[in-house]
Amino acid sequence: MLEDQTASPGQEPEDGTAAASRIPARTPAVDPGAEHRRPESSPRGPEGYPGGYAVVDVETTGLARHDRIVSAAVYRLDAWGEVEDHWYSTVNPQRDPGPTWIHGLTTEDLADAPLFTEIADDLATRLDGRVLVAHNAVFDWSMIAREYARARRTPPVRQRLCTIALAKQLSLPLPNHKLESLAAHYGVCQRRAHHALDDARVLAEAFRPSLHLAVQQAVRLPLHACRPLTEWPEGPESPGPYGGAVNAGPWGGRRSRGAPGPSVYGYGYGWRRSRKRPSCPYPNPGRYEPGGRLMQGMRVAISGDTSIERELLEDRATEAGLHISSHVSRLTSLLVTNDPGSLTSKVVKAQAYGTPVLDEPTFERLLEDVAPASGR
Template structure:
């Protein structure tokens, strides 16, 4: 484990009336990866454990051998040679889980870090002990912080936190922990509801490696690193069936219904969407008045799709119910 020699931030004044519903502890996490795609791997991970009021309890760090090309070395600095002797993810899974157990996972763009972590635990045939996550980007927006953008370095500068080694997992986790603490206190002082989201471990998933275009000056073939997102958009053929309208609770799905998904799913989202499409459903990327059904395991969260579904009175079911409905989809309504 690498030691963090940076001095801790001065303690914040004690507050009275701390919100009773706030979590009892946090795990501030950063992972560096071989890329941003679904099949990419973690090359290093760090955790700062914080108590209920954001005070640092301890920290942990480990490089991880990704068992493949390390990807954007020019970003994370971890070469194939450096990682050759690093432990495999299953060898650090217990130590990592110990730091996550019973805490809210906090990360900057938390959906990415959680997705990478969940997939690594799935590969190791394990489950990460995380039930909720908090994204510091979402929290900054809730607080209305006057930030020109939502980069980690911008949030750090707002609170006067000095970055010493950007894109090193341990230093990024330290920076985020120090920036999260005052944000947490601002939220508590205002009685703000924290933007917590449920974390759904992966129970079924598939790695589908995608080629990366080689670019001049980038012989490793990771030229797409900055352009590719976590889950790149896929071009499916248009649904051939007309939209029959909304799903009627207790009834059957009908081919042509517009189905949207929100939040984490136990079956990898891409697989779930493929099954819905193969059953004759239209995969909607957003929620509108035309949406037949929203599938989510966290209907009370404040995601834009959930908010719109509530405003439109769109029917909502969880993943398990949707999987049952997929087994008996009614044929498209006749136009005659």
């Protein structure tokens, strides 16, 4: 069900549930000391920082690539982190809703909820022209990117910011990097954990003072480029992790409106399920020479978003005789990234080691003509 599409931050809630999901636009969650106060001399925003943010949270049927979104929320913030409005919607995933004991949404709750294709425009409107902000942003962005890919749409997101990375960059004294710890640090009350709208509210309130602290310390925000998916694997249907087939169960009459999406892994898995690859049979010939050919045995690392699903790209490289590595070392032949200006550990290490860097289109083109291993 679509709710609060253009809710005014200062609007009075109609009931207790709504009250838990709304925050006043200009009531800071912490004591408004000088370090958290918006500088009067810069009303348009801090110089060199983004002009606006979309704080996002999605709840899903699980954590794997083939899982679906069951609810989404967005808090739009201005350049100083002040709330402009918020939006929330449940989403019919056209399959088992997954861990209802976590997100609280049952099959019955979602039976009459809109499909993702029906909220895609509303969500895009709220993301357009803004930096997507989320706690563990790679997960939220990946789920959103995949939903838009399924809908044959392109999400209007160019950059994302992870508040976990920002907390580390600011050296916040947190016991861990859970959202509840970040909220407690800034005195933000978390009312309904794992409810998309309340989690987005909590993160919006915690992000504001973090942003002000970053401006005060002249910290470079950990922004990463977002690449829409153009090619991805869709696995076969498999038994659902919660009993019965994934496609089984009552769908409230909405099942006929689209093919239910498969879910291969349970909720306990991480976003990228680890896969044990066979050892590369070829020796490492050393670093890639810019302008030359790839050679079998070269050690390749990949960082950041790729238009081709990472798993597919890695499989193609492996089939071509390359060695896919999960990290960058002095032995790495090249790094593939579409975001060479990011501060990921792989990019930083590649810069330190002088490792050659290629973008995805160039790497994909070179995969078409990989030289055989020396002496083969």
